[in-house]
Amino acid sequence: MKVLVKVFATLRKKYPEINDMNPLVLEFEEGVTAKEIIKKLDFQISEIHLILLNGRKIKPETSISDNNGILSLFPPIGGG
Amino acid sequence: MVKGYMNKWLKVNLTTQELEEFTFSDEILRKFIGGKGIAVHYMWEYAKKLEEKRINLQEMDALSPDNILVFATGPVTGTKSPNSGRHHVMALKSPLTGSIGSGNSGGRWGAKLKFAGYDGIIVVGKADRPTYLSLIDKKAELHDATELWGKNSIETSDWLRTKHNVKRAGVSCIGPAGENLVPIAVIMNEEHRAAGRTGLGAVMGSKNFKAIIVEGKAKPEIANPKEFGSKVKEHVEKLKENGVTGQGLPTYGTAVLVNIVNQNGLFPTKNWQSGVFDEAEKLSGETLTEEYLISKHPCYGCVVACGRKTKVDKGNYKTSYTEGPEYESIWALGGSTAVSDMSAVIRANHYCDILGMDPISMGSTIAAAMELTQNGKIPEDDSQGLKVEFGNPDAVVELAWMTAYRQGLGYWIGEGSRKMCQHYGAPDLSMEVKGLEMPAYDPRGAKGIGLNYATSNRGGCHVTGYTIAAEVLGDVDRFTIEGKAELTKTFQDFTSIVNSSVNCLFLTFALGLDEYAEMIGPITGWDVNADELLKTGERITNLERMILNKLGLSGKDDTLPKRLTDEKMPSGPSEGQTVDLETMKQEYYHLRGWEDGIPTVSKISELGLN
Numbered sequence: 001m002k003v004l005v006k007v008f009a010t011l012r013k014k015y016p017e018i019n020d021m022n023p024l025v026l027e028f029e030e031g032v033t034a035k036e037i038i039k040k041l042d043f044q045i046s047e048i049h050l051i052l053l054n055g056r057k058i059k060p061e062t063s064i065s066d067n068n069g070i071l072s073l074f075p076p077i078g079g080g
Numbered sequence: 081m082v083k084g085y086m087n088k089w090l091k092v093n094l095t096t097q098e099l100e101e102f103t104f105s106d107e108i109l110r111k112f113i114g115g116k117g118i119a120v121h122y123m124w125e126y127a128k129k130l131e132e133k134r135i136n137l138q139e140m141d142a143l144s145p146d147n148i149l150v151f152a153t154g155p156v157t158g159t160k161s162p163n164s165g166r167h168h169v170m171a172l173k174s175p176l177t178g179s180i181g182s183g184n185s186g187g188r189w190g191a192k193l194k195f196a197g198y199d200g201i202i203v204v205g206k207a208d209r210p211t212y213l214s215l216i217d218k219k220a221e222l223h224d225a226t227e228l229w230g231k232n233s234i235e236t237s238d239w240l241r242t243k244h245n246v247k248r249a250g251v252s253c254i255g256p257a258g259e260n261l262v263p264i265a266v267i268m269n270e271e272h273r274a275a276g277r278t279g280l281g282a283v284m285g286s287k288n289f290k291a292i293i294v295e296g297k298a299k300p301e302i303a304n305p306k307e308f309g310s311k312v313k314e315h316v317e318k319l320k321e322n323g324v325t326g327q328g329l330p331t332y333g334t335a336v337l338v339n340i341v342n343q344n345g346l347f348p349t350k351n352w353q354s355g356v357f358d359e360a361e362k363l364s365g366e367t368l369t370e371e372y373l374i375s376k377h378p379c380y381g382c383v384v385a386c387g388r389k390t391k392v393d394k395g396n397y398k399t400s401y402t403e404g405p406e407y408e409s410i411w412a413l414g415g416s417t418a419v420s421d422m423s424a425v426i427r428a429n430h431y432c433d434i435l436g437m438d439p440i441s442m443g444s445t446i447a448a449a450m451e452l453t454q455n456g457k458i459p460e461d462d463s464q465g466l467k468v469e470f471g472n473p474d475a476v477v478e479l480a481w482m483t484a485y486r487q488g489l490g491y492w493i494g495e496g497s498r499k500m501c502q503h504y505g506a507p508d509l510s511m512e513v514k515g516l517e518m519p520a521y522d523p524r525g526a527k528g529i530g531l532n533y534a535t536s537n538r539g540g541c542h543v544t545g546y547t548i549a550a551e552v553l554g555d556v557d558r559f560t561i562e563g564k565a566e567l568t569k570t571f572q573d574f575t576s577i578v579n580s581s582v583n584c585l586f587l588t589f590a591l592g593l594d595e596y597a598e599m600i601g602p603i604t605g606w607d608v609n610a611d612e613l614l615k616t617g618e619r620i621t622n623l624e625r626m627i628l629n630k631l632g633l634s635g636k637d638d639t640l641p642k643r644l645t646d647e648k649m650p651s652g653p654s655e656g657q658t659v660d661l662e663t664m665k666q667e668y669y670h671l672r673g674w675e676d677g678i679p680t681v682s683k684i685s686e687l688g689l690n
């Protein structure tokens with residue numbers, strides 16, 4: 001199963017080439033959790049404030065089973 | 081006398097050229113705090129006086145000498161409390177909306193006004209020639225501004241600082257747009273900061289009032305300096321530790337929101353025809369930082385520094401120095417118009433700054449013009465060869481300039497989207513509430529912000545009740561309508577406190593009402609707690625609403641454009657959603673103690689407003 005990972009803001013310090021138009025495509029077994037993907041990317045779970053799967057908030061424990069699902073990872077951000 | 085204030089206000093009558101100093105009683109200060117609260121209190125009393133003179137407020141022209149401008153600081157402004165350089169500006173009536181006029185500005189002008197010896201300024205009447213006001217070292221004087229008329233915000237500020245020989249003085253002024261009475265004109269200060277919404281600049285222009293320069297060495301006294309000092313330290317630490325105020329905003333500015341809002345599918349694109357912009361990455365805070373940023377630029381006393389100094393080195397829109405653009409400006413001038421060229425957005429935003437216009441209303445109205453063009457509603461004679469089409473950066477940049485001078489189609493852009501879409505026979509394409517163009521979050525993807533847009537006293541506005549902090553950036557379910565009435569009410573009343581204190585709304589990512597009590601208490605000497613503050617916030621929101629009611633607005637005006645309530649979001653992560661406004665609104669009115677958008681007699685008396 002393919003997961004398209006996008007990272008944003010300060011998380012790009014580790015992956016400067018990854019952005020909305022150029023996601024990182026990774027292969028996982030069906031049912032992989034967001035937390036496992038975050039670990040695989042070498043992030044601490046505490047660095048990640050918001051996880052979106054196809055634009056919907058999910059928890060780190062949520063398991064992912066849709067092929068080509070888009071996983072967006074954000075540190076704490078705000079503005080107005 | 082209550083500490084924290086300069087305990088001196090200035091009333092300027094431009095018709096008679098009289099200057100008069102006055103104060104507010106301790107009781108009134110505790111009831112309304114300062115900033116927006118005290119401005120609303122003053123305007124309520126002023127509105128009653130106009131009615132006694134048999135002036136019909138509903139028919140009153142916002143550009144008539146009877147309209148009033150209030151520039152206000154609060155007890156926190158200009159103290160060592162973080163991010164306290166801001167001020168609030170209000171007008172009884174907005175020329176854009178017919179509702180109340182209101183804007184909050186960053187910079188350092190607010191702090192400098194207090195250092196000049198004043199808490200605030202009331203401006204009434206109309207001068208018979210261009211005029212400006214100097215408030216320097218506790219001395220107030222009116223001067224001829226004929227030489228300044230026509231100058232932009234940078235030229236005006238430079239001219240005044242040179243003339244008065246005060247290098248770093250604060251200057252609030254209008255640009256050519258305000259002089260030309262463009263209804264989306266703003267009042268600029270520090271060249272790139274603005275009391276930016278509801279057309280306050282046109283009110284200033286209608287009074288022939290060009291600028292206010294402020295400088296001085298006076299400092300507000302603190303009632304309990306020791307306690308205050310330790311709270312300031314604690315608050316600064318909290319701001320540094322918080323991920324949003326300590327990292328996200330300082331690194332990327334407010335534009336860091338572009339990607340997350342777009343990823344959630346609520347980034348209004350092509351005049352709100354969609355919630356996803358495929359090229360949003362090019363407009364993101366990350367792109368702005370990598371390609372255009374010179375350095376950060378904090379307001380007075382700010383420990384966050386979301387402000388940006390930027391430049392465009394190459395291409396058609398070279399700009400050697402400017403500031404911003406903020407998230408909202410990027411969205412309005414970029415996403416809303418489907419223009420992904422950041423350099424064009426920076427250029428158009430720069431024109432808004434120097435000529436003195438609201439980039440949200442500007443971009444949103446240009447986007448509406450683009451949809452009118454898409455639907456064949458704008459005759460070629462009116463667009464005069466300019467391709468007012470989605471994705472065309474030249475159209476955005478050209479129209480921004482033309483609007484300030486009321487040229488060609490720029491005339492209608494300046495009138496705002498409501499009047500423009502009515503003029504071209506397609507009122508439903510106007511994406512505003514009460515005539516104020518909505519900002520950068522499609523409420524079909526975050527229902528609470530829709531209720532806030534509908535009920536916000538100044539019209540389609542996010543900063544009066546920023547539920548996005550909970551719905552998109554926090555844990556609250558963004559699609560449900562459950563609990564959104566209470567969420568919106570709480571955000572609105574808390575924001576009234578922020579805007580009355582006056583300091584920066586971004587503090588609220590890290591500091592809550594308890595911390596506001598910890599600032600206001602030691603500064604003023606009041607034994608104040610979070611509950612009292614929230615009640616005070618409610619009082620201010622209600623009194624402001626009572627002014628709206630006098631202006632003829634009520635529940636019928638607490639609406640959203642049909643596109644949001646009736647048209648399903650066509651695609652993306654918010655696909656299929658609409659806003660069930662009526663259900664949320666009824667619950668909200670019930671919680672507020674309002675009937676059809678009007679505070680009930682018992683609510684008015686509960687808040688001590690009768």
Ligand code: SF4
Nearest residue numbers: 379382384386387584
């Ligand atoms: S956070 Fe931004 S807007 Fe607020 S005071 Fe600081 S620089 Fe100004």
